[in-house]
Amino acid sequence: MNTEQLVRTFTEYFEDRGHRRITGSTLLPPSGDPVLFTTSGMHPLTPYLEGRPHPLGRRLVNVQRCLRTTDLDEIGDRTHLTVFEMLGTWSLGDYEGPQSLDWGYGLLTDGLGIDPGRLHVTVFGGDDQVGPDTDSLELWHGRGVPVELTVEDNWWSNGPTGPCGPDSEIFLWTGDTPPQSTPTRDDRWVEVWNHVMMRHRRLDDGTLVPLPQRNIDTGLGLERLSSLLRGRSSVFECDVFDPWRRLVPPLWQLDEPSLRLVCDHLRSAVVVIGDGVRPSNTGRGHVLRRLLRRVLTVLRRDEPRRGLGDLPEELIRHTLDHFRQDVRPEPVRRVLLEEEHRFTRLLDRGRRILSRPRFRGPLTEDDLHYLHDTHGLPRDLVLDLRQQ
Known part of the structure; x- marks a missing residue:
């Protein structure tokens, strides 16, 4: 499956589940946006994640090109790219985290043929402001996928203030031996998909308040997943290269x-x-x-x-x-x-x-x-x- 086929499989899978495909933007954010480049699929959708109705509804899917200057010093390794494409799905106040994770698991295993035994996930374990993400933990236990609880690694934010929330990350085993250890202890586990439960806004004083709606924001690196599906450990062995x-x-x-x-x-x-x-x-x-x-x-x-x-x-x-x-x-x-x-x-x-x-x-x-x-x-x- 090349990248074009992967994009088609991904979008059709979520269109069958009520998502509308939206057109990705260029690398240039709207005028007045303080960031230099679009860094994630959610970036152009920020107003809708904060409560504005989207003209195409509450379930969306797209492919967005992104550029992250924070990764420049990592370029040359096997997993980082400066410009890459992000497959994304969104629930704008519609379904919750377990539904998103269940669909993600189904696409990876049934849709793309990944052996469930090669999967491991991480889940937010709770801190002094927000409790552990028990809903995600229960979903993964029900699917028989091993879970590692973390705190900082499973809290997503777009900066020191603004929308944020716990996330659950899905990892794929790339080692030659049977899976060992956990994602934070073995870099042969490669992250392929992040599901963010975007429920909070962090204020200037560090406190959290609820967003007007409880959103889901997921992101999956196209080139990374494509190379892994080809049995390659380097994104530079993806077909686009x-x-x-x-x-x-x-x-x-x-x-x-x-x-x-x-x-x-x-x-x-x-x-x-x-x-x-x-x-x-x-x-x-x-x-x-x-x-x-x-x-x-x-x-x-x-x-x-x-x-x-x-x-x-x-x-x-x-x-x-x-x-x-x-x-x-x-x-x-x-x-x-x-x-x-x-x-x-x-x-x-x-x-x-x-x-x-x-x-x-x-x-x-x-x-x-x-x-x-x-x-x-x-x-x-x-x-x-x-x-x-």
Whole structure:
């Protein structure tokens, strides 16, 4: 089952259970939203989770592209992506947590053929404000799925204030031996689906008050689940990366973590550009610039002549088509090459400045601040240049 088939199976399963499919938004939140990018499927639905009636009703399902800058330092491992797609379902004051979990269990086992013996779940164990999630615990015991109780790991929030609530996370065993231990003690358990019982609002003073309605918000990473269903432990072995893994290694010889980073960041940059962002020194443009400069730093670490001009147009077109972005590959390529040219000039200037007698010894924090504030040389770039 490839990602397209998985999306169709997921949405049809929940449409059969009264959910209406809604169109996912771009990576850009509505004007006035303080976050840079859409980080989850629930983000565009916040007004409806807080009580506004949705025009399509109280049961919704969709696929939403997301970008999380908090995961940038994790890229290169087996499970994290910068831009990814989230399969999501919502109950806007309709059904409760046990119903959502029961449907989730049914889709994974009956719909997708996952052996129930490879599943483990975590459930909120309670704290000094909210008691344990006994409803979810009872549902999982009834299905014979092992449960681990946690506190912080099973409390979901979208920030220090705002909608929040307990959640139950479903994990899939990826080890070669029979399942062992629990999700918090063995990283061979990989989280695939989070079901949030969004019932509370946290105020500025830390207290909790009830939301106007009791919601369910679930999220399931498409690329992660697809790779697991293919028997692979890496999201980079999902079918959406097949052309990248076919075309990039003959072009640039890279170790596996570097290959993952280059493929992820270039693919993410194409999506961000396709949604209308351009490189800059602040905001969304700074995130895009950071993605591209990390790619160029990796590519040129062993071979200074490597460049984005070699990137096959097929990969740009494949990414734009997958995310249904009505943009031609040529303007995207032009943005990539212009940013590469800027970075090359910055490298040349950085090398000249760092060759001055003042910077030939160990660099102090004052030196790093001066290089950044006066010459526009970021700390990471300075440290990389010193290692060359």
